[in-house]
Amino acid sequence: MSEHTLENPKDFVLAGKAIFTVENEKTGNRFTYKVKQAENKDDGPSKVWFVSVLNGPDNGSNYAYIGTIFGNNFYVPTLDFRLTKKSTVTKDAQSFKVFSWMLKHNLILPPFVKVHHEGRCGRCGRRLTVPESIKNGLGPECAGKTSTQKWSEAAEASKKFTT
Ligand SMILES: [Zn+2]
Numbered sequence: 825m826s827e828h829t830l831e832n833p834k835d836f837v838l839a840g841k842a843i844f845t846v847e848n849e850k851t852g853n854r855f856t857y858k859v860k861q862a863e864n865k866d867d868g869p870s871k872v873w874f875v876s877v878l879n880g881p882d883n884g885s886n887y888a889y890i891g892t893i894f895g896n897n898f899y900v901p902t903l904d905f906r907l908t909k910k911s912t913v914t915k916d917a918q919s920f921k922v923f924s925w926m927l928k929h930n931l932i933l934p935p936f937v938k939v940h941h942e943g944r945c946g947r948c949g950r951r952l953t954v955p956e957s958i959k960n961g962l963g964p965e966c967a968g969k970t971s972t973q974k975w976s977e978a979a980e981a982s983k984k985f986t987t
Contacts, residue, residue, distance in 0.1 A: 827941070827942060827943075828940060828942075828943060828959075829938050829940055830939045830959075830961050831959060831960065833926075833931050834930070835946075835972050835973060836941060836960065836961035836962065837946070838861070838893075838931075839861075839961070840861040840970070840971070841860055841947060841948060842860075842941070842961070843856070843941070843942055844856070844857060844939050844942075845940045846923075846938070848922075848936065848937055849938060855877055855878070855919050856883065857875060857876065857877055857878070859876075861971065862874065870895065870896055871896075871971055872892060872894060872895070875889070875890050875891050875892065875905070875923055877913075877923075888913070889910055889911060890913045890923065891908060891920060892906055893905050897975045897978060901972070901975045901979070903931075905924050907920070941961040945957070945961065945963040946962055947962055947963070947969065948963065948965070
């Protein structure tokens with residue numbers, strides 16, 4: 825399995841169907857997460873993502889649910905990561921702490937924290953082949969269509985509306 829380091833983890837992580845490994849080069853710690861966006865039929869300003877962590881040797885099936893990201897974009901986009909009843913970890917678990925820390929920093933991470941994807945599109949899961957797509961972790965059909973990209977478009981549009 826080859827890995828690719830993401831330049832802009834935020835769009836990828838919240839693209840809808842993302843699998844990635846977060847690596848802290850100072851401590852050597854690493855976690856592989858899966859972040860799946862809930863079906864959003866009305867495509868409104870509220871969005872929800874379910875976060876799981878890889879906890880076994882089978883990277884196809886050994887994922888355990890740890891918490892939910894609640895996203896709101898009514899005025900300013902906010903992301904809130906919380907434990908829910910079905911979480912398989914506590915707030916003291918390192919996998920939960922690392923993900924909370926990433927969200928608290930709005931997925932803008934220091935240089936020693938690397939986010940790698942596995943060569944598949946973060947939005948649709950298809951294998952990436954174009955070098956430009958591998959850089960962003962998003963295929964040509966999905967680039968520009970992720971939640972965060974739509975949010976920034978909406979923010980731009982509302983600016984125009986109010987001025
Ligand atoms: Zn795609």
